[in-house]
Amino acid sequence: MQKQKKRSVAIAQIVISILAFFWVIPIIFVILQSFRAEGGQFVSYFIPKQWTFDNYAYLFTNNDGWNYGQWFLNTLFVSIVAGSISTFLTIGVAYALSRLQFKLKGFYLRFALVIGMFPGFLSMISIYYILKALNLTNSLWALIIMYSYGAALAFYVQKGFFDTIPQSLDERAQIDGASRWQIFRKITLPIAKPIIVYTALGAFTGPWMDFIFAKVVLGNNQDKWTVAVGLFTMVSAKENANALFMSFAAGSVMIAIPITILFIWLQRFFVEGVTAGSVKG
Amino acid sequence: MVKMSLEHIRKVYPNQTIAAIPDYNLEIDDGEFVVFIGPSGSGKSTVLRMIAGLEDISGGEFKIDGKVMNDVEPKNRDISMVFQNYALYPHMTVFENMAFGLRLNKVPQEEINRRVKEAAETLGLDPYLDRKPANLSGGQRQRVALGRAMVRDAKVMLLDEPLSNLDAKLRVEMRSKIGMLHKQLGNNMIYVTHDQVEAMTMADRIVLIDHGVIQQVGTPSELYNNPGNKFTAGFMGSPSMNFLNVVFKKDHIETVDGKVKLELPKYLAKLLKDQGYEGKEVIFGIRPEDLHNEPIVKETYPNATIKVQLDLVEPLGAETMLYFHVNGEPFVATTNTREVLRTGDEIELTFQISNSYFFDPVTELRIHAEGTEVYPSPTKEESDLANAKGTELEGTKNSGKY
Numbered sequence: 001m002q003k004q005k006k007r008s009v010a011i012a013q014i015v016i017s018i019l020a021f022f023w024v025i026p027i028i029f030v031i032l033q034s035f036r037a038e039g040g041q042f043v044s045y046f047i048p049k050q051w052t053f054d055n056y057a058y059l060f061t062n063n064d065g066w067n068y069g070q071w072f073l074n075t076l077f078v079s080i081v082a083g084s085i086s087t088f089l090t091i092g093v094a095y096a097l098s099r100l101q102f103k104l105k106g107f108y109l110r111f112a113l114v115i116g117m118f119p120g121f122l123s124m125i126s127i128y129y130i131l132k133a134l135n136l137t138n139s140l141w142a143l144i145i146m147y148s149y150g151a152a153l154a155f156y157v158q159k160g161f162f163d164t165i166p167q168s169l170d171e172r173a174q175i176d177g178a179s180r181w182q183i184f185r186k187i188t189l190p191i192a193k194p195i196i197v198y199t200a201l202g203a204f205t206g207p208w209m210d211f212i213f214a215k216v217v218l219g220n221n222q223d224k225w226t227v228a229v230g231l232f233t234m235v236s237a238k239e240n241a242n243a244l245f246m247s248f249a250a251g252s253v254m255i256a257i258p259i260t261i262l263f264i265w266l267q268r269f270f271v272e273g274v275t276a277g278s279v280k281g
Numbered sequence: 282m283v284k285m286s287l288e289h290i291r292k293v294y295p296n297q298t299i300a301a302i303p304d305y306n307l308e309i310d311d312g313e314f315v316v317f318i319g320p321s322g323s324g325k326s327t328v329l330r331m332i333a334g335l336e337d338i339s340g341g342e343f344k345i346d347g348k349v350m351n352d353v354e355p356k357n358r359d360i361s362m363v364f365q366n367y368a369l370y371p372h373m374t375v376f377e378n379m380a381f382g383l384r385l386n387k388v389p390q391e392e393i394n395r396r397v398k399e400a401a402e403t404l405g406l407d408p409y410l411d412r413k414p415a416n417l418s419g420g421q422r423q424r425v426a427l428g429r430a431m432v433r434d435a436k437v438m439l440l441d442e443p444l445s446n447l448d449a450k451l452r453v454e455m456r457s458k459i460g461m462l463h464k465q466l467g468n469n470m471i472y473v474t475h476d477q478v479e480a481m482t483m484a485d486r487i488v489l490i491d492h493g494v495i496q497q498v499g500t501p502s503e504l505y506n507n508p509g510n511k512f513t514a515g516f517m518g519s520p521s522m523n524f525l526n527v528v529f530k531k532d533h534i535e536t537v538d539g540k541v542k543l544e545l546p547k548y549l550a551k552l553l554k555d556q557g558y559e560g561k562e563v564i565f566g567i568r569p570e571d572l573h574n575e576p577i578v579k580e581t582y583p584n585a586t587i588k589v590q591l592d593l594v595e596p597l598g599a600e601t602m603l604y605f606h607v608n609g610e611p612f613v614a615t616t617n618t619r620e621v622l623r624t625g626d627e628i629e630l631t632f633q634i635s636n637s638y639f640f641d642p643v644t645e646l647r648i649h650a651e652g653t654e655v656y657p658s659p660t661k662e663e664s665d666l667a668n669a670k671g672t673e674l675e676g677t678k679n680s681g682k683y
Contacts, residue, residue, distance in 0.1 A: 092431050166366065168364045168365075169370065171362075172368040173381070174355050176385055177356035177385040178385055182385065186381075188371055190372040191370075191372055275573050
């Protein structure tokens with residue numbers, strides 16, 4: 001019995017280790033490339049022969065018009081604003097659909113489900129023309145609109161969470177004298193912290209990582225680019241590809257840092273059993 | 282001083298063709314402890330929630346001290362409520378849970394501290410004020426829920442099956458605590474339960490509901506000793522009353538096939554005769570505790586003794602429950618026999634026939650003598666039809682409102 005248990009644990013460990021190795025390899029590769037001093041996109045070895053910080057420095061010294069610092073700030077700005085708007089919309093819609101009774105609610109639920117099955121970029125071209133007609137292209141605000149317009153349709157997980165918060169808590173608060181807003185603010189939101197963190201993370205990482213929408217909306221104005229668009233352009237031109245590859249890697253590492261920190265920081269909110277003890281279970 | 286009245290209260294849930302509560306009338310006096318009791322789904326909680334303001338009232342008027350409260354917000358009704366599942370705020374400490382309502386009402390901090398402390402002392406919650414609900418036992422959570430309602434100092438306290446999630450011992454303890462609380466606070470309490478021991482022990486008045494229709498209102502002993510119809514008679518008392526369809530013949534009753542024959546005392550025979558049941562079918566009801574196997578009872582009612590074969594014997598210590606069938610109907614007898622009986626034994630049981638009840642087989646109303654006072658319970662037909670009456674339109678009409 002004991003032996004068998006040990007063996008299956010060992011097998012699991014081995015499988016996980018192999019998988020982890022394959023997953024970590026590309027990341028390690030990119031990090032190593034970002035410190036490589038000798039040039040060239042394609043080299044036949046893994047570990048750099050000479051180490052340097054120049055690749056990072058290059059990004060911020062604004063050589064040749066590659067304005068990485070600006071892109072970074074743009075991305076941060078767009079992600080924070082779009083992330084906040086989407087989070088607010090998603091949580092608000094999910095709460096309303098979970099708690100309030102209104103006409104056409106059932107229709108909206110089904111409608112959202114069907115619409116949600118189409119990939120987001122299907123609407124990209126039409127939205128691009130709408131934005132163009134409104135004279136909004138080539139701006140970060142256009143991108144923010146692009147990222148947040150769908151938030152009101154992506155509420156299913158959040159609604160599911162709100163549904164698990166007992167109705168009697170709302171009723172109890174109602175009798176205590178709380179208004180709808182107070183119930184939402186003081187009772188529901190604190191309990192819903194994990195789902196809000198989950199939503200916010202998703203809403204932030206979406207724009208942070210996105211390439212396709214940014215590419216469509218932002219056009220040729222380098223100052224308005226996000227990191228994804230900028231980095232791609234850096235290495236997509238043939239004459240640059242070889243020279244800038246290490247800086248491209250450095251840029252990729254830089255963009256991963258904030259999001260890694262964010263995940264580590266927000267992780268503690270994902271505590272289990274937040275509603276424990278509220279009602280008899 | 283609070284006097285509450287429910288006048289023709291009606292509840293139809295949206296898109297329903299049947300009324301949950303067809304027509305509910307009740308007056309509750311100041312300081313009264315009223316218990317709503319009924320089987321599950323009988324609508325007792327619905328009425329409570331309408332009083333609380335958590336459920337819209339579809340028709341009729343609910344008044345507190347003569348003022349119509351139908352559209353008044355729950356917070357302005359001066360009520361507090363204890364929920365069956367406690368409904369504690371999980372992210373707040375016990376103190377904050379109790380103080381929440383007071384804070385919303387802008388009660389000064391000192392006053393909050395004083396009231397919470399007082400309630401905590403009464404309920405023995407002092408040591409737990411800083412804990413979160415997750416770290417409390419079931420009984421402690423229930424006490425917090427009670428405390429929360431207490432600090433509000435509301436004129437009306439509503440309790441929705443507050444003890445049903447506790448174990449038997451705690452239930453007895455909390456029962457007396459709630460009783461004490463009522464004496465101490467002197468407010469109106471409306472208590473919903475399906476446990477008749479709670480109802481019998483705590484209530485000033487019991488309101489027995491079935492399918493949203495009030496079957497009988499009265500003191501616990503009135504409901505137990507003087508039921509108005511078969512439903513009340515069958516619901517109150519545990520185990521419940523035994524019923525048998527019999528035919529009344531001159532001085533005795535017997536089953537249709539004539540196998541079981543019980544002689545009636547003269548006054549009972551006269552009652553049935555006077556009410557015109559001679560030769561007709563009636564429902565005979567007798568409580569389990571009025572069936573005896575002691576010889577002395579048999580001597581008193583020699584012609585009301587039958588032979589039965591026991592299906593099951595349940596010794597409870599002080600008493601023994603005997604299960605058997607009479608003419609195909611399941612019967613229970615609660616005897617305090619010392620005799621050791623076994624399943625399958627054949628014994629003689631005597632009906633203490635003077636304690637029996639008779640009901641009309643159609644209306645299921647109790648058959649009683651002229652001049653004796655019996656609660657005007659609804660007939661079976663009235664109960665059955667009340668919910669469906671004229672609701673089809675209402676259901677659609679109300680559905681738009683929600």
